[in-house]
Structures are given as C-alpha cells and as structure tokens.
Amino acid sequence: xxxxxxxxxxxxxxxxxxxxxxxxxxxxxxxxxxxxxxxxxxxxxxxxxxxxxxxxxxxxxxxxxxxxxxxxxxxxxxxxxxxxxxxxxxxxxxxxxxxxxxxxxxxxxxxxxxxxxxxxxxxxxxxxxxxxxxxxxxxxxxxxxxxxxxxxxxxxxxxxxxxxxxxxxxxxxxxxxxxxxxxxxxxxxxxxxxxxxxxxxxxxxxxxxxxxxxxxxxxxxxxxxxxxxxxxxxxxxxxxxxxxxxxxxxxxxxxxxxxxxxxxxxxxxxxxxxxxxxxxxxxxxxxxxxxxxxxxxxxxxxxxxxxxxxxxxxxxxxxxxxxxxxxxxxxxxxxxxxxxxxxxxxxxxxxxxxxxxxxxxxxxxxxxxxxxxxxxxxxxxxxxxxxxxxxxxxxxxxxxxxxxxxxxxxxxxxxxxxxxxxxxx
Amino acid sequence: xxxxxxxxxxxxxxxxxxxxxxxxxxxxxxxxxxxxxxxxxxxxxxxxxxxxxxxxxxxxxxxxxxxxxxxxxxxxxxxxxxxxxxxxxxxxxxxxxxxxxxxxxxxxxxxxxxxxxxxxxxxxxxxxxxxxxxxxxxxxxxx
Amino acid sequence: xxxxxxxxxxxxxxxxxxxxxxxxxxxxxxxxxxxxxxxxxxxxxxxxxxxxxxxxxxxxxxxxxxxxxxxxxxxxxxxxxxxxxxxxxxxxxxxxxxxxxxxxxxxxxxxxxxxxxxxxxxxxxxxxxxxxxxxxxxxxxxxxxxxxxxxxxxxxxxxxxxxxxxxxxxxxxxxxxxxxxxxxxxxxxxxxxxxxxxxxxxxxxxxxxxxxxxxxxxxxxxxxxxxxxxxxxxxxxxxxxxxxxxxxxxxxxxxxxxxxxxxxxxxxxxxxxxxxxxxxxxxxxxxxxxxxxxxxxxxxxxxxxxxxxxxxxxxxxxxxxxxxxxxxxxxxxxxxxxxxxxxxxxxxxxxxxxxxxxxxxxxxxxxxxxxxxxxxxxxxxxxxxxxxxxxxxxx
Numbered sequence: 001x002x003x004x005x006x007x008x009x010x011x012x013x014x015x016x017x018x019x020x021x022x023x024x025x026x027x028x029x030x031x032x033x034x035x036x037x038x039x040x041x042x043x044x045x046x047x048x049x050x051x052x053x054x055x056x057x058x059x060x061x062x063x064x065x066x067x068x069x070x071x072x073x074x075x076x077x078x079x080x081x082x083x084x085x086x087x088x089x090x091x092x093x094x095x096x097x098x099x100x101x102x103x104x105x106x107x108x109x110x111x112x113x114x115x116x117x118x119x120x121x122x123x124x125x126x127x128x129x130x131x132x133x134x135x136x137x138x139x140x141x142x143x144x145x146x147x148x149x150x151x152x153x154x155x156x157x158x159x160x161x162x163x164x165x166x167x168x169x170x171x172x173x174x175x176x177x178x179x180x181x182x183x184x185x186x187x188x189x190x191x192x193x194x195x196x197x198x199x200x201x202x203x204x205x206x207x208x209x210x211x212x213x214x215x216x217x218x219x220x221x222x223x224x225x226x227x228x229x230x231x232x233x234x235x236x237x238x239x240x241x242x243x244x245x246x247x248x249x250x251x252x253x254x255x256x257x258x259x260x261x262x263x264x265x266x267x268x269x270x271x272x273x274x275x276x277x278x279x280x281x282x283x284x285x286x287x288x289x290x291x292x293x294x295x296x297x298x299x300x301x302x303x304x305x306x307x308x309x310x311x312x313x314x315x316x317x318x319x320x321x322x323x324x325x326x327x328x329x330x331x332x333x334x335x336x337x338x339x340x341x342x343x344x345x346x347x348x349x350x351x352x353x354x355x356x357x358x359x360x361x362x363x364x365x366x367x368x369x370x371x372x373x374x375x376x377x378x379x380x381x382x383x384x385x386x387x388x389x390x391x392x393x394x395x396x397x398x399x400x401x402x403x404x405x406x407x408x409x410x411x412x413x414x415x416x417x418x419x420x421x422x423x424x425x
Numbered sequence: 426x427x428x429x430x431x432x433x434x435x436x437x438x439x440x441x442x443x444x445x446x447x448x449x450x451x452x453x454x455x456x457x458x459x460x461x462x463x464x465x466x467x468x469x470x471x472x473x474x475x476x477x478x479x480x481x482x483x484x485x486x487x488x489x490x491x492x493x494x495x496x497x498x499x500x501x502x503x504x505x506x507x508x509x510x511x512x513x514x515x516x517x518x519x520x521x522x523x524x525x526x527x528x529x530x531x532x533x534x535x536x537x538x539x540x541x542x543x544x545x546x547x548x549x550x551x552x553x554x555x556x557x558x559x560x561x562x563x564x565x566x567x568x
Numbered sequence: 569x570x571x572x573x574x575x576x577x578x579x580x581x582x583x584x585x586x587x588x589x590x591x592x593x594x595x596x597x598x599x600x601x602x603x604x605x606x607x608x609x610x611x612x613x614x615x616x617x618x619x620x621x622x623x624x625x626x627x628x629x630x631x632x633x634x635x636x637x638x639x640x641x642x643x644x645x646x647x648x649x650x651x652x653x654x655x656x657x658x659x660x661x662x663x664x665x666x667x668x669x670x671x672x673x674x675x676x677x678x679x680x681x682x683x684x685x686x687x688x689x690x691x692x693x694x695x696x697x698x699x700x701x702x703x704x705x706x707x708x709x710x711x712x713x714x715x716x717x718x719x720x721x722x723x724x725x726x727x728x729x730x731x732x733x734x735x736x737x738x739x740x741x742x743x744x745x746x747x748x749x750x751x752x753x754x755x756x757x758x759x760x761x762x763x764x765x766x767x768x769x770x771x772x773x774x775x776x777x778x779x780x781x782x783x784x785x786x787x788x789x790x791x792x793x794x795x796x797x798x799x800x801x802x803x804x805x806x807x808x809x810x811x812x813x814x815x816x817x818x819x820x821x822x823x824x825x826x827x828x829x830x831x832x833x834x835x836x837x838x839x840x841x842x843x844x845x846x847x848x849x850x851x852x853x854x855x856x857x858x859x860x861x862x863x864x865x866x867x868x869x870x871x872x873x874x875x876x877x878x879x880x881x882x883x884x885x886x887x888x889x890x891x892x893x894x895x896x897x898x899x900x901x902x903x904x905x906x907x908x909x910x911x912x913x914x915x916x917x918x919x920x921x922x923x924x925x926x927x928x929x930x931x932x933x934x935x936x937x938x939x940x941x942x943x944x945x946x947x948x949x950x951x952x953x954x955x956x957x958x959x960x961x962x963x
Contacts, residue, residue, distance in 0.1 A: 026606070026607060026608070028600070028608060030600060030601070030604055030606065030608070030609075033600060033601035033603070033604045033609070034600055034601035034604075034809065036597065037596045037597060039597075042593060042596060042597065046589070046593070049583075049584040049589045049592070049778060050583065050584065050586075050589065053575075053581060053582075053583045053584060054575075054577070054580070054581065054889070055577070055580035055581040057580075058577060058580050058581075058889075058891060060877060060880035060881060060884065060891070060892055061577070061880060061881075061883070061884040061889040061890070061891075062573075062884055062889070063573070063575060063577065063889045064580075064889075092638075093637075093638030093639070093642065093780070093796075093808060093811070094638070094808045094809060094811075095808075096796050096798060096799055096807045096808030096809070097638070097796050097808060099798070100795070100796050100797065100798070100807075124798065124799075125798040125799055125800075125807075126796070126797060126798025126799050126807055126808075127798065128798065129797040129798035129807070130797060130798060133797060223809075225601075225809060230596055230780075230811070230813060230814075231596075231809055231810070231811040231812060231813060231814070232638060232780040232781065232810075232811025232813070232814050233780065233811075248683070249645070249795060249796075250641055250642050250645045250676075250680075250795075251645060251676070251679030251680050251682065251683045252641045252644070252645070252674070252675045252676030252677070252678070252679035252680060253641065253675045253676060253679070254675070254679070261641050261645075261675070261676055261679055262638065262639050262640075262641030262642060262676065263581065263639060263640075263641065263773065263779060264779070265638075265639070265773070265778070265779035265780030265814070266779060267778060267779065267780075268778075268779065268780045268811075268814070328486060329486070330463055330464070330486050330487050330488055330491075332463075332488035332489065333436070333487060333488045333489050333491070333492055335605075335606075336428075336436060336488070336489035337436075337489075339606075339607075342600065342604070342606035342607065342608050342609075343606070344604060344605075344606075356463070366461070367460070367461035367462075368459075368460030368461050368463075371460070371461075371463040403442065404439060404442050404483075404484050404485060404492065405465075405484060405485070405486045406456065406465050406466070406467035406484040406485065406486055407460060407465060407486045408486075409444065409467075409484055417460060422458070422459035422460065422461070422465075423457055423458065423459065423537075
C-alpha cells in the first residue's frame with residue numbers, strides 16, 4: 001500500500017517503520033495541552049535546584065539573594081514578553097490560579113460599586129467556573145455567544161457591558177480552536193464603561209505578539225508550560241497605572257505585593273523567565289515554521305480527503321492549532337487508530353468525558369460534526385517528517401473508518417442524513 | 426485509558442465489515458444510535474430458510490469500543506437461530522471485550538442492533554417471532 | 569551543594585536531593601499534560617499516582633486522602649477555608665463560628681485564618697513553646713463551633729506540639745483541627761490517623777524536594793471544597809494542570825525522607841553537639857524550647873546584646889547561611905513573634921538566630937559555623953568590653 005507524499009517526490013511505504021525516517025514515535029501533536037520543556041529552560045533551572053537553592057525571602061544571606069536575583073530576572077523577562085513593567089507581574093501556580101485570582105479577586109474587590117461580569121461561552125473551564133462561583137456570590141454574569149467563526153461579536157459585547165460591569169474577561173487565543181480575539185477592540189469597549197479588561201493569554205503568551213500597553217489590557221493570565229516552560233508556574237499581569245486592585249485568594253507571608261502568598265518556587269520561575277525570553281527572541285522564526293507546517297498538514301490532508309472542515313476562523317488564528325472535523329468519522333475511534341500520534345479530541349481537562357466539546361457547540365457546529373473533531377497542536381519541536389507521517393497515518397485511518405461508517409455509506413448513496421429519524425439513545 | 430487486547434484486536438481487524446442488499450427478503454437490517462450521540466451502528470443478517478443466521482455484516486460510526494462491540498456480535502450471531510441471537514446480552518459483550526464503565530453503552534447499542542436487525546427480518550419475511558422486541562429501530566425515511 | 573558554602577537554613581528551604589533532581593528533570597522532559605488521554609498524558613499521570621502513594625505513606629495516610637497543591641501556603645489556605653465554611657463531620661451541614669490559632673503558627677496559617685470573615689482568637693503557648701492546653705480547653709468552653717489551627721512542629725524553635733491531645737479537646741467540643749506539618753514532615757515520623765487532625769499539610773521543598781508542590785491530607789475528602797476551580801484535576805478539589813515534575817520529585821523526596829527517618833539520631837547528635845559547643849563559647853547563650861520535645865534538626869538560640877541581623881550578615885560573609893527567623897517574614901526585621909509569645913523579652917528575641925540542618929549537613933559544617941560564630945562573638949565582646957550592654961549577656 002503506497003501513498004504519495006504531497007510533493008510527490010518520494011513514495012513511502014505505509015508499513016515502513018517510522019524510525020527509518022528518523023521520527024521517534026509516538027509523535028506529539030498536542031501542544032495546546034502542554035508543551036515539552038525546552039532543554040535550554042531545563043538547563044537554566046538546574047543550578048537553582050542545586051547550588052542556588054535559597055529561599056528568595058531569606059533576605060539576610062546570599063543564598064536568599066541569589067534566589068531573589070533569579071526571580072527578579074525572570075520577572076523582567078516575562079514583563080518584557082508582554083510589554084509590562086516588572087512590578088506588574090505576579091507569580092502564581094499557573095494560569096488556572098491566575099484566572100481564578102483575576103476574576104474572583106477583582107470581582108470581590110469592586111463588588112460594592114460594580115457587580116457585573118461579562119465573559120464568553122468559549123472561555124476555558126476555569127474562567128467559566130470562576131464566573132459561576134461569583135454568580136453564587138450575587139454577581140450578574142453575562143456569557144456572550146460567539147459568531148460561527150468563534151470570534152466575539154463586538155456589537156453584542158458593547159450591549160452587554162454596562163456601568164455596573166466590573167470586569168470583562170475574554171481569552172486571547174482559544175485552546176480548542178486557536179482563534180485570536182480582537183483584544184484591543186474588546187479593551188476599548190470595556191473601558192468605555194469603566195470596566196477592567198482581563199484576558200486569559202495561556203495559549204497566546206509567547207505564541208503571538210502581546211503588548212499590554214498597546215492593547216490596553218488590565219489583567220492577563222500567563223502559563224509557563226504552554227510556552228515550553230515548566231508546569232506549576234504562571235503569572236498574572238496586574239496593571240498599576242491606572243491601578244487595578246484585587247482581593248488575594250491565598251494569604252500568608254505577603255509575597256507578591258500581598259496578592260499571592262507562598263514561598264516562590266525559584267527554579268520554576270527561572271525556567272518560566274528563560275522560556276519567556278526564548279519565546280520573545282524566537283517568536284517570528286517559530287511562527288514562520290509553525291505556519292508552514294500547519295499549512296502542510298492542512299493541505300496534505302485536504303488533498304487526499306474530502307469533507308474535512310476547519311473549525312474556527314481561517315485568518316484570525318494561531319496557526320499552531322488546527323481543529324479539524326473529519327465528517328462521518330467518530331473522533332475517538334480516529335484517535336485510537338492514530339495511536340502513534342498524540343492529539344486531543346477536546347481540551348485536555350475535559351477529554352475524559354463523552355460530551356462533544358462545548359466550544360465547538362458554541363460555534364454552531366452540529367453535534368455529529370463535533371463528534372468528528374480532532375485538535376492538532378503544532379509547536380517548536382515539530383518536524384516536517386512528523387507532519388508527513390501524520391498526514392499519511394490520518395489519511396489512511398480516515399479512509400478505513402469511512403469504509404466502515406454507515407453515515408459515509410448513506411451519504412455516498414445520496415441519502416440526506418437529516419431526513420433520517422434517528423432513534424433516541 | 427488503556428484498552429484490552431480483545432478490544433484492540435476487533436478495532437484493528439474488524440470482522441465482517443460490509444453491506445448486504447437491504448431490499449432482499451432474506452436480509453434483516455438494524456440501524457441504531459444517532460450521529461449526534463456519536464454512535465451509529467448498522468447491522469445486517471442473512472437468514473436461511475431454516476431460520477439460521479448464515480451471514481452478518483456491519484458498519485459503525487463510533488468510538489473504538491462501538492466498532493469492537495459490533496464486530497464481535499457479527500461473529501457471535503453467525504450460525505445461531507434468531508431466538509438464540511436475540512438472547513445475546515450486552516453484559517456478555519461488555520465482559521468479553523473488558524469494556525471500561527464509560528463504554529458500556531456501546532455494548533447496549535450492539536445488543537439493540539441485533540434485535541433491530543431480527544425485527545426487520547421478521548417484518549419483511551412475515552414470520553413474526555415470539556420474542557418481544559425492545560429495541561426501537563431507526564426508520565430510514567428516505568426509502 | 570556548593571562546598572564553598574555552609575547552608576544551615578533547612579527550615580527555610582532545603583537543597584534538592586540529587587536523585588530528586590534527576591527525577592524532576594526526567595519528568596519535565598518526558599511527560600505530557602497529565603489529563604491528556606494519550607500516552608504522554610498517561611505517563612505524566614502515572615508519575616503523579618506514584619507520588620501520591622509515597623506522600624501518603626510518609627504521613628501514614630491513604631493515597632485517596634492526598635490532594636496535591638502548588639505548595640503549603642495554598643494547602644493551608646484551602647484547608648482552613650474548607651474547614652471553616654463547609655460540611656462536616658458526619659456529612660451534616662456545618663459552619664464554624666470562630667477560628668482559634670496557636671500563637672506560633674506560620675504566617676500562611678495566620679493570613680488564611682484572618683481571611684475567613686470569622687473572629688480569630690489566639691491560643692497562648694507556654695515558656696517552652698508548647699500550646700497551653702489548659703487555656704485551649706477554657707477557650708473551647710466558651711462555646712461556638714471552632715476550627716483550631718495547630719502546627720505539628722514550630723519553624724523557628726522546632727518545638728513539637730501535642731496535636732493529638734489538642735484534637736481530642738477540639739473534637740469533644742464539636743470542632744475541627746487543621747495541622748500544618750510542614751516542618752515536621754520527613755524529620756519525625758507522622759501518623760495521620762494518630763495525629764487525629766482533620767486536615768494536614770506537607771511541603772515538598774522542606775524535605776529535599778523541589779519548590780512548587782505541596783499536599784493537603786484530609787480525613788475525608790468531603791471536608792474540602794475547592795478554591796481553584798475549572799478543570800477538575802485532583803478529583804475536582806484543585807484545578808490547574810498538575811505540576812507533574814515537582815509532584816513526582818516530592819514523592820521521591822518523601823520516599824528518601826522516610827528512609828532517612830531512621831538516621832534522625834545522626835541529625836540530632838550534630839544539633840546537640842552544636843548546642844553544647846555554644847554553651848562553651850558563651851556561657852550566657854540561651855537555647856529556646858529545650859524543655860520540650862523538639863525536631864532533631866532545629867536550634868534557636870540567643871546571646872543577649874547581639875543583634876540577629878548583624879549576626880546573620882556576618883555569618884554570611886564567613887560563608888555560613890543561617891536565619892534570623894521565618895524566611896517569609898524577613899525583610900521586615902522585627903523580633904520573632906514566636907519567641908515573644910513564649911515570653912522571651914524583646915531585647916533577647918532580637919538577638920535570636922536559627923540554625924536548621926538536614927540531609928546534606930556534615931560535622932564540618934557545624935565546625936565552620938562554630939568558628940564563624942565564635943569569631944563574631946569575640947569581636948563583639950572586645951568591642952563592647954566593660955559596657956553595661958554586655959553585662960546583660962550573662963544573665
């Protein structure tokens with residue numbers, strides 16, 4: 001069984017072991033769930049485990065100073081990535097905590113004057129859950145629908161924001177479909193009514209250019225492990241001018257200007273800083289590669305298969321995220337077939353459930369199409385050979401599964417699936 | 426989650442994939458499930474004059490467990506009488522394939538598919554069976 | 569560790585054990601997101617499961633009782649909020665009406681307690697640094713449903729607290745007990761059921777593990793309600809992508825610490841040796857908490873007339889790192905509130921420093937400390953000879 005690669009220059013045997021083509025299996029194409037730690041990041045972290053291991057709050061000996069210096073360098077590196085001032089970066093245990101802190105913290109602080117929150121139905125679960133929690137505390141939360149391309153409708157947003165709105169929270173890049181929201185425009189709408197603007201930039205920071213000044217962002221959640229840094233560390237950017245105030249979630253030693261207590265995990269922070277520095281320096285180069293690989297994957301699949309749909313806006317997207325619906329093929333069975341390729345059929349947190357993705361449903365994707373979706377995440381370590389192997393494997397399995405699909409059969413016979421009265425199940 | 430060996434085998438080497446002429450009087454077709462739920466199974470049986478299932482074919486849109494469940498039942502029903510085939514329980518399928526709890530519904534669907542195919546055959550051949558049919562077969566309105 | 573330095577500040581943080589570092593680096597490079605169903609995710613998840621067993625075993629708990637967090641501060645906050653606000657022993661609806669904390673709790677416990685919107689009352693300690701059980705009993709008698717926060721061992725003096733006895737009193741009064749066991753874990757054996765705490769907190773970076781991981785142990789998980797939500801990790805009790813590398817390192821550190829518990833006497837021999845040499849160097853030195861059971865690794869002492877910050881800086885210049893108190897509160901140099909609660913006069917409390925040792929400490933480190941401290945004291949004495957200031961040192 002021979003298939004032609006898209007350039008048609010070489011013919012490879014599908015059964016040929018991947019190692020013969022210098023690919024290590026399994027292939028990792030799940031960069032939205034987490035990214036591998038960049039070896040340069042690990043290298044930067046190691047001394048802070050062994051020789052520079054002091055507690056950064058021990059101000060009276062050099063172990064503490066060294067650690068503190070490591071932390072402050074990292075803070076500056078992260079601030080530089082997003083155009084912030086060092087003092088505006090608060091370290092947290094990750095983006096989930098940052099999102100919880102931003103939403104609950106700001107909400108609770110301004111509750112007496114402003115008790116409304118505006119967010120979007122396609123936000124990450126932790127943003128939605130934090131908002132629901134505030135509803136229980138008496139807030140009014142508006143969950144805006146999105147357009148079919150996954151983007152926020154700015155007119156709807158303008159109608160939803162009132163002078164009682166404390167916070168507008170809209171993510172920068174969606175984790176499931178990769179669409180990029182118009183942050184600057186959203187910020188302007190929030191500010192017209194005096195509300196603060198928070199963006200969950202877990203999938204965006206280090207991937208697309210972000211500038212808190214230019215975009216007028218008041219709070220921004222950042223995650224290290226989505227930008228080739230370590231897990232367990234994140235940051236919340238909190239604007240100082242005009243000052244954004246919030247109630248802390250975790251109290252105690254008063255670290256991080258009282259907004260987040262706890263001993264700072266120095267090696268993680270140093271790794272986070274290094275990851276931010278690398279991301280800033282290499283973003284243009286990385287993105288050019290990622291876009292090329294993403295196009296190669298998309299075109300390679302589409303050349304050989306029909307009825308493959310890209311979910312989310314075609315233009316306003318981070319190219320490292322390709323969410324594709326393979327019509328008439330159920331996503332989980334496809335994932336099982338392409339076991340050598342690590343992908344996701346939804347966001348990692350919810351992938352154990354059988355529900356079709358709420359993000360795809362919000363785009364108006366039919367449930368049956370939502371069941372056929374796979375998210376491919378491409379990143380810094382992805383190679384052309386891996387993409388080619390992925391194309392070949394996916395095409396082979398989609399064809400096989402379509403041959404076994406009663407839906408595919410019916411459509412080939414000209415039956416409109418909508419005309420069938422399906423049994424309840 | 427990690428899957429069992431038998432399940433993987435049926436998924437990778439599914440038995441009896443295919444289609445039979447659904448208009449033939451000796452063929453019964455069962456179509457169960459719904460695309461919106463993520464599972465659709467089409468199971469067909471060919472029944473001899475003696476009432477023995479001579480052949481079975483399936484096509485399934487669904488997860489690996491759904492594919493394996495339908496593949497397994499096509500093997501099981503062959504050579505059985507309609508009544509014997511009708512007595513196959515979803516628990517037997519689930520047990521044989523070691524389905525994880527979240528996948529039990531796949532075995533239920535496979536059981537429904539057999540019952541629907543048998544019911545269709547009985548309706549067409551005019552030989553109503555004694556057994557009560559629980560399954561609600563999908564109606565193909567386009568035909 | 570860098571041999572040019574002598575690190576004697578293990579209660580602030582410990583150097584990561586080499587085996588642990590290798591594990592952390594391994595997990596960091598091989599693992600995916602632990603929630604992903606593919607093999608990268610399952611691999612990361614397996615590391616976490618193994619760590620859960622190790623951490624549970626170190627504390628004599630079941631792995632089902634362990635919830636991983638970003639560290640002890642978060643775990644303390646999660647525990648106190650949960651115990652104060654939520655359901656309860658026996659599952660009945662329950663809410664605390666008051667919070668009692670011992671006078672020597674860590675800042676993270678104090679901070680979390682004050683964030684609860686409930687009256688916070690402080691339970692005094694004795695001159696030996698142990699919670700005053702008679703006072704506790706009396707306070708409990710005043711009525712209301714109480715949450716008591718009582719640490720297992722103090723970070724500054726190392727004094728071990730009678731948590732099981734306090735728990736008995738609290739439970740008899742219908743309340744619950746939270747135990748911050750950060751300093752005790754890996755240094756003395758802990759048996760969670762015997763401690764009788766409803767919740768208990770452990771920290772990775774105080775036992776040779778990496779910073780960035782902590783654990784909350786709960787008698788029953790139904791006692792807990794999440795603070796970080798959205799994602800469903802840790803059985804819905806702590807959302808956020810698990811820090812698989814740090815958690816795995818924590819687990820291995822727990823295994824190694826458990827194995828080292830049998831060598832606790834080696835540690836206490838070094839500590840006791842240090843204390844007897846202090847007495848020889850300066851007869852007036854006062855070691856705090858010696859009337860109580862203490863952790864084997866901690867020594868907190870003062871020589872009247874010396875200033876703690878000057879001592880710490882002078883020792884640092886001599887290549888020896890010690891502490892003037894809890895790391896979290898330094899920066900603002902105040903007299904230790906732990907020592908003040910024990911009735912130590914402010915002037916003496918301002919002279920106190922803490923030496924805390926651990927798995928990599930050798931006799932040479934103790935020698936080096938003694939030499940540096942002796943030199944410092946001699947210099948100060950010479951400078952101050954005959955002044956009234958140092959007359960006080962002999963009291």
